[in-house]
Amino acid sequence: MTWWGTIKKTMSEALPFVARSPALQVEWLVEEIRRARLSDRELAPYLHLLLSGHQTRKETGEEDGLRESFALLPREIVATMIRCAEIYDLPELLPLIPQLTVEEAIMALKKEPPPYEKRYLLLLDRIFQAINGGGEHLLERAGEKMLAEGAAPAHFASAYERFKEILIDEGILASLYPQAKG
Numbered sequence: 001m002t003w004w005g006t007i008k009k010t011m012s013e014a015l016p017f018v019a020r021s022p023a024l025q026v027e028w029l030v031e032e033i034r035r036a037r038l039s040d041r042e043l044a045p046y047l048h049l050l051l052s053g054h055q056t057r058k059e060t061g062e063e064d065g066l067r068e069s070f071a072l073l074p075r076e077i078v079a080t081m082i083r084c085a086e087i088y089d090l091p092e093l094l095p096l097i098p099q100l101t102v103e104e105a106i107m108a109l110k111k112e113p114p115p116y117e118k119r120y121l122l123l124l125d126r127i128f129q130a131i132n133g134g135g136e137h138l139l140e141r142a143g144e145k146m147l148a149e150g151a152a153p154a155h156f157a158s159a160y161e162r163f164k165e166i167l168i169d170e171g172i173l174a175s176l177y178p179q180a181k182g
Helices: 003-014 022-035 040-059 066-071 075-084 087-096 102-109 120-132 138-149 156-176
Strands: none
Touching: 022 040, 022 066, 022 075, 040 075, 040 087, 066 087, 075 087, 075 102, 087 102, 087 120, 102 120, 102 138, 120 138, 120 156, 138 156
16 A cells, blocks of 8 residues: 555544545545445434535535535435435435436435424425426426325325425416516
8 A cells, every 4th residue: 555545544544524525525425335334324414414514515605516526426325325314404415416316306205204393394395396406307207106106105295286386386476577586
């Protein structure tokens, strides 16, 4: 092993997750997913730290390169990240994934809000919006597939219909007031 490889290995073992750059955090997560030493529940807090840091950097206008890092990930790693992510992290995670697939969208849509969540419709709307932003009628295809297969959670059908009505209303308002987009 070269001296640089030794330094890199030592740093990767000694440097705490929160002290790493976003790219190194993604690299660490990928490595842990491949090693399969941590369960989904154990990986979720690390993914939360990565996404909350991204949200903070996004609010301050700082570019962190997460989109580029996620573009390089294999689909099975992306699927694992969606599977282990908490429902609250999905609105931040999904827009980072380039070309979200129907199966990945379904995986996200099957997550159920916790029973103590009082504003679960707002949370679901944020997830629907994140998937809807994926283009190509992704939300519609995923929703219809889940309903056709009978694989939708109990909360899904009514929330999905409500969100479709919201999109129709937005379309009507945008056609009436085109200068008010934003």
